[in-house]
Amino acid sequence: MQDGVVLEAKGIAKAFGAVQALQGVDLTVRRGVVHALLGENGAGKSTLVKILGGVVRPDQGTILVNGRRYIPRSPDDAVKAGIAVVFQELSLIPDLSVAQNIVLGQEPRRGGVIIDRAASRRRAHDILTSMGFPLPDLDVPVRELPLSTRQIIEIARAVAHQPQILILDEATSALNIEQTQRLFAFLRRLRETGVAILFITHRMSEVAEIADEITVLRDGQTVGHLTRDTFDVQHVVELMAGESSAALARHVVPQATTEDVLLRVDALKDERVLRGVSFELRRGEILGVAGLEGQGQSELFLALYGAHRLTSGSMTLAGHPYRPLNPWSAVHRGVAFIPGDRRNLGLIPRMSVRANTTFPILSRFSRLGLLNLRQEEAVVRQLIAQLRIKTPSPDTVVDLLSGGTQQKVCFARGLATEPVLYLMYDPTRGIDVGTKAEIYRLVEDLAGAGAGVLFFSTDLDELLSLSHRLIVLYEGRVTGTLVARDVTPQDVLALAFGMDRQRERVQHDRP
Amino acid sequence: MIGRDRYWVASLVTWVVAIGVYFLLNPLHVSPFALSSLVNQSTTLAFAAVAQTFVVLTGGIDLSVGPAISMINSLASNWLPSSGIGIILIALALVAIGCLAGALNGICVAFLDLPPIIVTLATGFVFSGIALFARPNPGGTVPEQLTSSLTGSVGGVFPSGLLLTILLFLFLWLPVRESPLGRSIFAVGSNERGAFAAGLATRRAKFLAYVLAGGFLGVAGVFFTAYTATGDALSGNVYTLNSIAAVVLGGTALTGGRGGILGSILGAYVIAAILSMLFFLGVSPFYQSVVQGVLLLLAVAAASVRNLLRGAS
Numbered sequence: 001m002q003d004g005v006v007l008e009a010k011g012i013a014k015a016f017g018a019v020q021a022l023q024g025v026d027l028t029v030r031r032g033v034v035h036a037l038l039g040e041n042g043a044g045k046s047t048l049v050k051i052l053g054g055v056v057r058p059d060q061g062t063i064l065v066n067g068r069r070y071i072p073r074s075p076d077d078a079v080k081a082g083i084a085v086v087f088q089e090l091s092l093i094p095d096l097s098v099a100q101n102i103v104l105g106q107e108p109r110r111g112g113v114i115i116d117r118a119a120s121r122r123r124a125h126d127i128l129t130s131m132g133f134p135l136p137d138l139d140v141p142v143r144e145l146p147l148s149t150r151q152i153i154e155i156a157r158a159v160a161h162q163p164q165i166l167i168l169d170e171a172t173s174a175l176n177i178e179q180t181q182r183l184f185a186f187l188r189r190l191r192e193t194g195v196a197i198l199f200i201t202h203r204m205s206e207v208a209e210i211a212d213e214i215t216v217l218r219d220g221q222t223v224g225h226l227t228r229d230t231f232d233v234q235h236v237v238e239l240m241a242g243e244s245s246a247a248l249a250r251h252v253v254p255q256a257t258t259e260d261v262l263l264r265v266d267a268l269k270d271e272r273v274l275r276g277v278s279f280e281l282r283r284g285e286i287l288g289v290a291g292l293e294g295q296g297q298s299e300l301f302l303a304l305y306g307a308h309r310l311t312s313g314s315m316t317l318a319g320h321p322y323r324p325l326n327p328w329s330a331v332h333r334g335v336a337f338i339p340g341d342r343r344n345l346g347l348i349p350r351m352s353v354r355a356n357t358t359f360p361i362l363s364r365f366s367r368l369g370l371l372n373l374r375q376e377e378a379v380v381r382q383l384i385a386q387l388r389i390k391t392p393s394p395d396t397v398v399d400l401l402s403g404g405t406q407q408k409v410c411f412a413r414g415l416a417t418e419p420v421l422y423l424m425y426d427p428t429r430g431i432d433v434g435t436k437a438e439i440y441r442l443v444e445d446l447a448g449a450g451a452g453v454l455f456f457s458t459d460l461d462e463l464l465s466l467s468h469r470l471i472v473l474y475e476g477r478v479t480g481t482l483v484a485r486d487v488t489p490q491d492v493l494a495l496a497f498g499m500d501r502q503r504e505r506v507q508h509d510r511p
Numbered sequence: 512m513i514g515r516d517r518y519w520v521a522s523l524v525t526w527v528v529a530i531g532v533y534f535l536l537n538p539l540h541v542s543p544f545a546l547s548s549l550v551n552q553s554t555t556l557a558f559a560a561v562a563q564t565f566v567v568l569t570g571g572i573d574l575s576v577g578p579a580i581s582m583i584n585s586l587a588s589n590w591l592p593s594s595g596i597g598i599i600l601i602a603l604a605l606v607a608i609g610c611l612a613g614a615l616n617g618i619c620v621a622f623l624d625l626p627p628i629i630v631t632l633a634t635g636f637v638f639s640g641i642a643l644f645a646r647p648n649p650g651g652t653v654p655e656q657l658t659s660s661l662t663g664s665v666g667g668v669f670p671s672g673l674l675l676t677i678l679l680f681l682f683l684w685l686p687v688r689e690s691p692l693g694r695s696i697f698a699v700g701s702n703e704r705g706a707f708a709a710g711l712a713t714r715r716a717k718f719l720a721y722v723l724a725g726g727f728l729g730v731a732g733v734f735f736t737a738y739t740a741t742g743d744a745l746s747g748n749v750y751t752l753n754s755i756a757a758v759v760l761g762g763t764a765l766t767g768g769r770g771g772i773l774g775s776i777l778g779a780y781v782i783a784a785i786l787s788m789l790f791f792l793g794v795s796p797f798y799q800s801v802v803q804g805v806l807l808l809l810a811v812a813a814a815s816v817r818n819l820l821r822g823a824s
Contacts (some may be wrong), residue, residue: 307707307708327710328711328712332710337708339708346705346708348768350768353699359706359711371691413709
């Protein structure tokens with residue numbers, strides 16, 4: 001227990017079938033310290049977290065918590081040992097209320113039997129308030145809340161256990177910048193009370209901002225340990241990527257685009273969120289969409305893809321009226337959708353790379369209802385090579401691939417239809433640095449070849465570096481159109497928070 | 512690809528063991544006739560299980576399997592002529608009626624967005640009603656030609672029922688599996704939202720899965736008629752739950768998207784073989800269903816052990 005070590009893991013190894021996920025991970029976490037765990041996708045971070053959380057049992061290695069041997073058999077054991085984990089996949093019960101979810105498993109009871117609803121609500125309220133996220137309605141089922149709020153509730157549930165060690169596995173992935181800041185402020189307060197925080201993120205800026213110590217994993221092994229004083233982004237990236245140092249360099253500012261309008265969107269409205277969205281997207285242009293969570297961006301993208309009902313407004317695509325009834329008709333008009341939520345929207349996880357890639361173009365290979373598998377395979381192999389998809393074979397089930405590779409499969413499917421318009425909704429969510437760089441290059445190539453790209457991202461740096469122009473959504477309207485080259489993150493944030501009405505008018509007039 | 516998943520191996524092993532025990536207990540039964548009778552006991556269930564599989568693969572369940580077979584059986588006992596080409600025409604018409612019955616389910620599930628379990632429960636009542644209307648009392652005549660051709664053997668050795676099963680497997684299932692429709696059926700069952708977002712015609716896929724299922728129920732009904740050589744508005748009803756059991760034994764996931772008809776056919780053969788074995792041992796029918804239930808539980812347990820071993824990561 002010297003130096004306030006609260007958790008010490010040594011030589012942790014774990015294999016899933018033939019895949020060696022972890023092979024000798026060491027990790028030492030101290031009290032009152034924010035400890036960042038970094039590594040590319042597939043480096044073993046999530047497996048390590050699952051082991052610490054009692055979800056997965058290690059094959060080898062020892063873990064000490066407060067100097068005592070720690071062998072959790074279930075998440076319940078972890079909680080008892082003072083370890084609370086917020087996993088990457090949300091685990092809230094959709095039909096239970098905010099308060100019920102937060103106190104789940106430790107409900108205050110009256111007379112030891114009946115759940116005390118009022119006390120549950122008070123407790124949930126106290127926790128959320130202490131975190132800096134007071135919610136107005138604690139009785140609403142969490143299924144009705146936006147992803148970012150659910151993520152906060154998930155963290156609140158972990159905090160409710162009053163852990164000694166709080167583990168956050170990409171807990172900020174759905175949060176906007178302002179929410180992330182509030183969360184960080186809370187984590188700092190929590191740190192003051194002596195709680196250890198193990199923090200996993202893909203955003204280097206967050207690491208620089210909050211981490212006191214850093215452990216880097218690569219290929220299931222610990223490859224480096226740094227403290228705040230020795231932290232250096234370039235060094236960390238090198239550690240994560242191994243010998244081939246990945247290019248994290250800020251993107252080259254793209255060239256100006258043609259004036260030919262590909263997509264014209266005029267005064268789109270739906271029943272609740274969109275209140276008259278208008279913009280133009282040119283051929284060969286990457287048009288960024290910025291906005292805080294829930295300002296209408298997901299509704300806009302889904303509407304453009306025929307998966308969200310509009311009440312009024314009009315669209316033209318390549319000069320012709322465009323009003324897709326469903327994704328099928330959107331695909332047939334040359335529109336491709338690349339979602340960040342790969343597992344639910346992007347892919348059929350239990351089917352092969354091949355099947356996932358060719359869904360929209362099967363008619364190309366079928367004669368009399370039968371598929372020409374050889375012809376199909378040739379196309380799939382070509383796309384695998386083009387996108388450098390790391391898969392053992394075209395027939396590998398996509399569930400077995402890493403997040404970044406799965407995302408490339410989504411892109412492969414989009415490319416297969418040879419679309420004129422790409423709708424990319426946070427396509428780099430939860431993806432490692434190397435794959436991100438490849439995706440940026442791909443997006444530029446697609447635009448360079450004349451396609452239009454509508455690109456939304458929760459990562460503002462990414463938006464600014466990749467887009468030609470940028471539209472900012474606030475409360476269901478476009479509050480500004482910016483030329484990405486000329487603006488700073490502060491400009492965008494101001495519009496995104498609906499603060500800068502004056503500037504909006506000025507920017508509007510500039511094409 | 513989908514077919515490379517060896518989901519059906521467990522049911523094949525179980526079947527071999529069951530058959531082995533059966534013939535071990537009664538070595539005299541090893542004959543073309545015994546083989547033929549085993550096949551005939553299995554075939555109706557095999558087709559019913561195939562029908563159930565199409566629906567289960569889309570993530571649904573079909574409770575109208577039994578009543579549909581009863582309905583086909585009752586209509587068959589009224590309509591079938593005593594001989595001639597008319598037998599074939601009526602048999603084909605009955606298969607078409609099966610497709611229509613499936614289409615009714617399909618419309619309700621795919622286009623009206625009603626839950627499969629309720630839809631098929633309701634249409635099951637409708638089919639039962641039609642069956643009772645067509646044949647209030649058991650009986651009717653079934654042409655000898657139909658019975659001998661479907662339940663006999665080709666060349667005195669190879670059972671016709673098995674031949675029919677193999678032909679349908681080779682010339683219907685394999686092409687369907689590797690077709691846009693087959694891909695869509697698996698995709699819908701695996702992740703309906705994702706399939707929709709990928710631009711697949713998800714409603715059409717679900718609808719056609721039910722129509723295919725109905726067609727197989729038509730075949731099951733005709734075979735059942737040939738096998739029992741009579742019409743009965745109720746006796747097909749056992750096939751609802753037995754078909755679900757066969758699907759589960761065959762390794763198809765009830766949550767949809769994973770499995771196939773090969774496993775279900777083998778599952779049906781397992782159930783029929785075990786029932787024959789118990790019958791031969793003189794076990795009372797009450798215990799027979801107990802054994803069947805235990806077998807089903809073991810199959811489900813085996814499947815989850817298999818998943819655990821794979822490492823749910």
